[in-house]
Amino acid sequence: MSLFYALHQDQSTGTKRSGKWYARAKYVTTLNTRDIARIVERNATAKESDVRAVIREMVDVLQRQCQEGKRVVIEGLGWFKIGIESKGAPTAKKFNSREHIKGAHIIFQPETKADATGNRSKVFLDGLKLEELPENRIVKEP
Numbered sequence: 001m002s003l004f005y006a007l008h009q010d011q012s013t014g015t016k017r018s019g020k021w022y023a024r025a026k027y028v029t030t031l032n033t034r035d036i037a038r039i040v041e042r043n044a045t046a047k048e049s050d051v052r053a054v055i056r057e058m059v060d061v062l063q064r065q066c067q068e069g070k071r072v073v074i075e076g077l078g079w080f081k082i083g084i085e086s087k088g089a090p091t092a093k094k095f096n097s098r099e100h101i102k103g104a105h106i107i108f109q110p111e112t113k114a115d116a117t118g119n120r121s122k123v124f125l126d127g128l129k130l131e132e133l134p135e136n137r138i139v140k141e142p
Contacts, residue, residue: 003128004028004132004133007024008024076111080107085101086100
């Protein structure tokens, strides 16, 4: 199976992207935890309810560990950590967390691997095939 894409024309004005066509990923469905657990159950010896319990616990552990300032690595997937959004203060002495820290966000970095030439690629994208979504094909100029 492939990841589908559809073409989209940039409608902005006054930019280098104006009027150009770009591919956008199109998703055919959404899977939830139960769906994933059922797939895992079919592919492994664990029951769906056990898989769901492990996934729920993994999310809780991931959240707690990241909030304790740890970077969490899940082999084959990547690593997670929390980043902070802040605005600059003129000096370190004038930095005030209430004024300068604006929020936090989660950072996900997919696992990468290097080939013999040193080129790096994201493991999660190995074997990815792209295909234009058939019902959204646009007639292209000759």
